[in-house]
Amino acid sequence: MQPRVKTWLFLMPAGLWFLTMLVLPLVVVFIFSFGERGAAGGYVPAFTLDQYANLPARWAAFRNTLTLAPIGTVVCLLIAYPLAYFLALRTTPKWRTLLLILVIVPFWTSILIRSYAWIFILGGRGLPTLISALGLGDVQLINTPFAVLVGIVYGYLPLMVFPIFVSLERLDKRLLEASSDLGCPPWRSFLNVTLPLSMPGVATGCMLVFILLMGEFLIPAILGGGKVFFVGNALVDLFLQSRNWAYGSAVAVTLVAIMLVTVTAYMRFTRRWAGGRDDVSLM
Amino acid sequence: MGYIHVSMDIDRLEQFTAESPDPDAPAIRIAEMRGATKRYGDVLAADNLNLTIFKGEFLSFLGPSGCGKTTALRMLAGFEEPTSGDILLDGEVVNSVPAHRRPVNMVFQHYALFPHLNVADNISYGLRQQRPKPPKDQIDDAVRQTLETVRMPGFGPRRIWEMSGGQQQRVALARALINQPKLLLLDEPMAALDRKLRRDMQIELQSLQRKLGITFVLVTHDQEEALSMSDRIAIMRGGRIVQIGSPRDLYDRPNSRYVADFVGKSNFIDGVVAEIDGPKIALKTPDGQKLQGMAVGQLAKGDAATISLRPEQCSLARKQPSNTQAGMRLPVKIINRIFLGEHTEYLVKTENFGDFLVLVPRQAETAEGRFEPGDDAWLYWQTSSALVLQAD
Numbered sequence A: 001m002q003p004r005v006k007t008w009l010f011l012m013p014a015g016l017w018f019l020t021m022l023v024l025p026l027v028v029v030f031i032f033s034f035g036e037r038g039a040a041g042g043y044v045p046a047f048t049l050d051q052y053a054n055l056p057a058r059w060a061a062f063r064n065t066l067t068l069a070p071i072g073t074v075v076c077l078l079i080a081y082p083l084a085y086f087l088a089l090r091t092t093p094k095w096r097t098l099l100l101i102l103v104i105v106p107f108w109t110s111i112l113i114r115s116y117a118w119i120f121i122l123g124g125r126g127l128p129t130l131i132s133a134l135g136l137g138d139v140q141l142i143n144t145p146f147a148v149l150v151g152i153v154y155g156y157l158p159l160m161v162f163p164i165f166v167s168l169e170r171l172d173k174r175l176l177e178a179s180s181d182l183g184c185p186p187w188r189s190f191l192n193v194t195l196p197l198s199m200p201g202v203a204t205g206c207m208l209v210f211i212l213l214m215g216e217f218l219i220p221a222i223l224g225g226g227k228v229f230f231v232g233n234a235l236v237d238l239f240l241q242s243r244n245w246a247y248g249s250a251v252a253v254t255l256v257a258i259m260l261v262t263v264t265a266y267m268r269f270t271r272r273w274a275g276g277r278d279d280v281s282l283m
Numbered sequence B: 001m002g003y004i005h006v007s008m009d010i011d012r013l014e015q016f017t018a019e020s021p022d023p024d025a026p027a028i029r030i031a032e033m034r035g036a037t038k039r040y041g042d043v044l045a046a047d048n049l050n051l052t053i054f055k056g057e058f059l060s061f062l063g064p065s066g067c068g069k070t071t072a073l074r075m076l077a078g079f080e081e082p083t084s085g086d087i088l089l090d091g092e093v094v095n096s097v098p099a100h101r102r103p104v105n106m107v108f109q110h111y112a113l114f115p116h117l118n119v120a121d122n123i124s125y126g127l128r129q130q131r132p133k134p135p136k137d138q139i140d141d142a143v144r145q146t147l148e149t150v151r152m153p154g155f156g157p158r159r160i161w162e163m164s165g166g167q168q169q170r171v172a173l174a175r176a177l178i179n180q181p182k183l184l185l186l187d188e189p190m191a192a193l194d195r196k197l198r199r200d201m202q203i204e205l206q207s208l209q210r211k212l213g214i215t216f217v218l219v220t221h222d223q224e225e226a227l228s229m230s231d232r233i234a235i236m237r238g239g240r241i242v243q244i245g246s247p248r249d250l251y252d253r254p255n256s257r258y259v260a261d262f263v264g265k266s267n268f269i270d271g272v273v274a275e276i277d278g279p280k281i282a283l284k285t286p287d288g289q290k291l292q293g294m295a296v297g298q299l300a301k302g303d304a305a306t307i308s309l310r311p312e313q314c315s316l317a318r319k320q321p322s323n324t325q326a327g328m329r330l331p332v333k334i335i336n337r338i339f340l341g342e343h344t345e346y347l348v349k350t351e352n353f354g355d356f357l358v359l360v361p362r363q364a365e366t367a368e369g370r371f372e373p374g375d376d377a378w379l380y381w382q383t384s385s386a387l388v389l390q391a392d
């Protein structure tokens, strides 16, 4: 058999999967977004831009998603980097395994259960009670953007920690010795060597967390209490409750478009930043 | 680079042995190890190292794997603090001065070039760490010059992975040289190169060292490399330095069987010191023979000792040599012959002392005729070329 033919045969299952699970639904959603809502809900074929004209009605969802997703990503990064650094460079192998397991464990329980735990912590009888008992005044935590942010950071931290950990773990420690040998004090060696060489991990982690956050709906639903909702919540509402498939599709298409633009821009940026290195993997 | 403040102590010392560039210059002690010892848990990696490194010399640490060469180098570089003893640079104890504040640079075994920087930025790294930072054009000039020194002009913009192993090695060398270190440490810099390239680099490195007058400390387990490049060699064994000397010293006057075995090839005959007559010693072998040799170091009657005989100091003859011709003679059988161009190396079997290597120069071979494997012959040597060494 020709090697080319063989290659194609091997790629067939993946290709089919890609086509039916990814491309086809996207095409359907794209077509639906120009349609209309039927009298009893669902979709009626048409060609109208009404749904897109109607987008501002869901402005709040877009605003929440587009602020909390980047902020959540950045906060995750700020917490995850020192953690990953500590795990990769400052622990003995025995402790490293143990601590890594501790980072993964929350991942094994359902996000639903973990978020409910946060409802308790941030809710009326949790932290706010403690804060007012300390005489620091009354605060509302649950059902605020802050609560959603806490949930997001909590839920997505491992996804940020792991890629960064891997890139720091792979870092050739002799490079740090070389840097020191050439007269560079430790903190500057971090900036000159460790940080740039862990950028592939940072880029991967940010990408993963950001993309997943853009589609998030569970955490805002549970910790935002219907006051802080994401585009994901709008979609649930439009497809499952009000059964306005056409409008829902328009919202979905817009979300995908925004994601494509931001992710492409981000990739451009990181590639330029990495100085055209081809060993910087972005995903 | 944050230089440590130093006071030059210029002693007039005995010259270090080998051909230094300027034999009349006073020897300046650039670095010293005084009883430097390093323990890793139970492992004694470096055991009471005492060594003076003189300005401008090319010194090698030679020894088998795991004998502590890298540990010695890392203590000089500042990566390891000695468990006990002192490291001195320019007469100052620098035990706890970290690597980034020592005017010493290292060429790492696997180069440790920064993959995210191009060649020029790798080379200028050291200069860019100096405070105040030198002006940019000065750095650029220095990089250009250093690239020329290592014969890689125009390679500045290259990425690290776009270069061969040999080129990477030159960049690693340039990255260290540009800082004009007091001491350039090289940890098996040629280990990753193929034979031919290694040979070329050895010659180049040596001429570079002569030209720049920088003090080189090389770590290697390749005796040929150490012998051909160094002014002095420190032979190491199990964390200790067993002998320091010029290559010629070590070859001609090894102080132990270990050194004789490590530096060049040698034949050995074990025995016990039976008679001492000035420098001459008679060694009694287990089968009762008495063999003569010259003592190296202190030996007393009854000591276990070894006669060491270099292959080129042995000769072969068809007929039994006369007493005047040879100090010692043994009947042997030729086992193998290897043609080496200038020389022919014979492996011969003695009756009582195992196999011997004999190196016969080309002229001698034509005169004597050639021996074939299986031939009977006589092995003989001069008493003065047989060294009696302490057994290990």
Ligand SMILES: Nc1ncnc2c1ncn2[C@@H]1O[C@H](COP(=O)(O)OP(=O)(O)OP(=O)(O)O)[C@@H](O)[C@H]1O
Pocket: B040, B043, B044, B045, B063, B064, B065, B066, B067, B068, B069, B070, B071, B072, B221
């Ligand atoms: N960081 C360390 N922890 C524990 N033991 C070590 C450490 N570094 C070296 N050793 C031990 O110290 C001894 C000397 O090691 P060193 O690296 O100096 O040897 P070497 O002469 O450079 O050997 P090679 O030629 O194989 O590089 C070895 O037994 C080694 O196992």
Ligand SMILES: [Mg+2]
Pocket: B069, B070, B071
């Ligand atoms: Mg070593």
